[in-house]
Amino acid sequence: MNNTETNARFYPIVFALMATDFVGSLEASMIYGALPAVTRLYGDPAMVGWLIAGFVLIQAVTAAIGGRLGDMFGRRRVLEIVLLASVLGSLLSAFSSSLIWIIVGRCLQGASGAILPLSFAIIRANASQSRAAFGTGLVVGAYSVSGGFGFIIGGYFADIGHWNWIFYVSSILPAMTVIGNRFILPKDGDIRRAGTQIDCIGAIGLVLAVGGLLVGVTLSRYSGWRSALTMAFICGGLAMMAFWIWYELRHTDPLINLRRFRDRRFMFTVLSFFLLGCGGLQMAFITLALMQQPVWTGIGLGLSGAFAGIAKLPGNVAGVIAAPVGGKIAELRSGRWSGICGALLLTISWTTLYFCHDSLAFVIGCVIGSSAGATIMFVATPAVIMETTPAAETGQATGCAYLMRALGLAIGAQLVSLLLASSLVIAPAGKPTYPSPAAFELVIGFVAALSFLALLFAIAVPKTRSKVDDDELVTTIAGNSTEKPTAS
Known part of the structure; x- marks a missing residue:
């Protein structure tokens, strides 16, 4: 063409x-x-x-x-x-x-x-x-x-x-x-299958491992943590996770290159991103439920579903504005500093929401802060990866980070659901049931704690090293050479 x-x-x-x-x-x-x-x-x-x-x-x-x-x-x-x-x-x-x-x-x-x-x-x-x-x-x-x-x-x-x-x-x-x-x-051109592999065992194993753990956590609500069925799913999930890690470390083209976690910059950045998925990215789940919760339950704003969606729109706008801000911080300082700023804003927003969740203005303000913080962290993660990964491997490394973020999102959604179900209030007529004020406060505190932990991981990311150290990192990850390369 x-x-x-x-x-x-x-x-x-x-x-x-x-x-x-x-x-x-x-x-x-x-x-x-x-x-x-x-x-x-x-x-x-x-x-x-x-x-x-x-x-x-x-x-x-x-x-x-x-x-x-x-x-x-x-x-x-x-x-x-x-x-x-x-x-x-x-x-x-x-x-x-x-x-x-x-x-x-x-x-x-x-x-x-x-x-x-x-x-x-x-x-x-x-x-x-x-x-x-x-x-x-x-x-x-x-x-x-x-x-x-x-x-x-x-x-x-x-x-x-x-x-x-x-x-x-x-x-x-x-x-x-x-x-x-x-x-x-356009129609697909020449299709080149040669040399391209799909780690099917890695993909299926990851789903079974995480899915088994999540099913076990869900069953614990109905039959308790000591029940045979609950323990079977949890132990099965852990065993599958152990097998998956063993398999991925030995696969020539793994779904997730676990060897990258030998680099502390990559490891702490991805762990912070994972915690963002578990915590901060549950914002829509939690805040939309909080806004629509009836006032008589002792917590909630009693908004309609459509109006709650409108009330969240400022958060979307804040995310659009925050993206170039995060990019500018990464450009002027580093991706590490961008991640720290995003995690700090996220922590402040969820901590404020824990104490000020009975006002629509405060809730919208916390939604704005949380959206901006999460967006800045979205920008920071690939920035750190680009600073620490060879250009030819950037796509794979970024894909690994986003996969870990998505897994965090799945795990966090189930944990948030379980915490919301930990304490319920029943309507005067007998139905329906709603999460109690204690359950909402537990969930918000849980996300605030994960956001603070993500901040600690962002701070723990080592500062960008020299080109010589980066070359050593590539050699370590590849595992193909023990010779120290000469700096260019």
Whole structure:
């Protein structure tokens, strides 16, 4: 394809992918606005939390392998398969009355985790490096903006008593994008399968390990920590995790290159990012539930679902503004300092929310601070990785960090659900049930503590070393040489 043809097709390709990623983000975020309604209907916050945890767990794995699958079988083709899997999952959830089958449908929707990496790969294959960066920014912007709309739409459907309509929306829109992409996105070129591997055992093992642990934690609410079934899932998950670590350390092309954790800069940065997923990124889950909680329960603001989504919009705006601020801090000082600033802002916001959660103005202010802090940490993580990783390995290292963040998001969602279910209040008529003030305060304190721990890890990241030390790091990670390279 010559330059003139490439330039002519650039914007149609980017706009098609913006629409695709807008839809992918929408189906991920709409459920948050409806969670309080789903919890009231089924009366089980711990199980309802699997609507988030199951989705994110599958999303994490598909995000990690989506790009490689596109290289092997064609990016447009894999993108279509991912969207159709999302449609199937949405339809399963839409037509199911059982919470278990709704969760299974949400897990199928998690295949949408591959949409972003596939979009980036398609743009890069059809544009120069500078234009690809511009196109990638537009796609990320569409993905981010869509989240704000998703909270409002999900809350509105919950307000009118049809929360399950979110699944009809998330089945129709992906199907439309598949049709549109057929006419706009270029056909897949030569597919090179040689030399490309997918760590299937690593992907499946990770899902089984984390999933087993999360199921065990959920069962502890019903049968106690000492029950045979609870211990079977927890011990099975731990055993699978041990096997997964052993396997990944010996695989030539692992899903997660655990050898990178030998570098303390990478290790502390990724651990801080993981804690962000466990804690700060649960903001929508917690604050939307808090805003919609009836006032008579002793905590909550009694807002409608749609208005709660609108009240969260300033947080989305703050995130857009905070991104370049975090980038500027990383440019002027370092990615380490950017991470420290983001984690500090996150800690202050959640600590303030713990003491001031009875005022809408304070809650919105804490949402703004939390969103800004999380966004700055999002910028800081790849900045530190780029400072500490060779250019040829930056993509893999960044993918590892984002996979760990997604796993943190899945684990955190289930822990937050369990903590919210730890203490309930019952409506005067007997139904529905709501988390008690003590449960909300426990959850908010839990996130504040994780944010503080993330701050400590960010501070623990060593300052950027010299080029000689970086060369030694590459040699250590690769494990292929014991000779000390000569500095250039």
